Amino acid sequence: MLIDTHCHLTDAAMCDNLDGVLRRAADADVGQIICPTDDPADIPAALRTAEKYDNVFATIGIHPEHADADATEYLTDAVLNHPKVVGIGEIGLDYHYGADNRHAQIELFRAQLETARKHGLPVAIHTRDAEQDTAEILHGDVRGVMHCYTSGWDLAKKMLDRGFFFSASGILTFKNSDAVRETFSKIPIDRIVIETDGPYCAPVPHRGTSCEPFMVADTARVLAGIKGVGMPELAHILTENTYRLYPRMRRL
Secondary structure: OEEEOOOOOOOHHHHOOHHHHHHHHHHOOEEEEEEEOOOHHHHHHHHHHHHHOOOEEEEOOOOHHHOOOOHHHHOOHHHHOOOOEEEEEEEEEEOOOOOOOHHHHHHHHHHHHHHHHHHOOOEEEEEEOOHHHHHHHOOOOOOEEEOOOOOOHHHHHHHHHOOOEEEEOHHHHOOOOHHHHHHHHHOOHHHEEEOOOOOOOOOOOOOOOOOOHHHHHHHHHHHHHHHOOOHHHHHHHHHHHHHHHOOOOOOO
16 A cells, blocks of 8 residues: 655645546555645645545645734634644745745744644645755654655654655656756665655656556655665555654554
């Protein structure tokens, strides 16, 4: 069994045919899926989806593109104590389109990290063109996963020392992703999980289509080659890693 640790099931590309999406996932032996939030408006839908499907869990967070949001309004005790909520995410920093709102992003990031500490929850971290600030802020007792990791080995070493996991997405399969594959060749296999980031980042051979959880198997095959293990062994390792990352998840 594989677990898709990060798939935006509340996106219109997914929720318009969610039964079909989950059926195709099951046919590919993707047994569990974690649905993150990025827009605070998606939080109710993520909770409803997790409640409806036994094999779906949620992480609740606010993406840096919504830097003006008030985390305390959305990351309430009632939401984070929900039995299907396993973490806080996706949260982090993104300066790809500029850092004009850097201060607001950092304030939102810090507020959500403090909430994670309060609730003892792991975090799913988004970082793009903001590695220095991300590394400086992610000190202390918070732990989690570097979601859709494409940064270099220098940041990976720092976050390994701080107990973080690293999630491989379909980007690992892209022709121009030699540097990403090299980084994952160095990351210890007991610190790796896997995701689609659907509907984004569809792996080869599905480039150009809406990414679904069943496609995580294509990324896993590339990862198995990088780590020099068979698919059954890799699937077992990734599953156990996911349960260590997200202790609230119920095992199948």
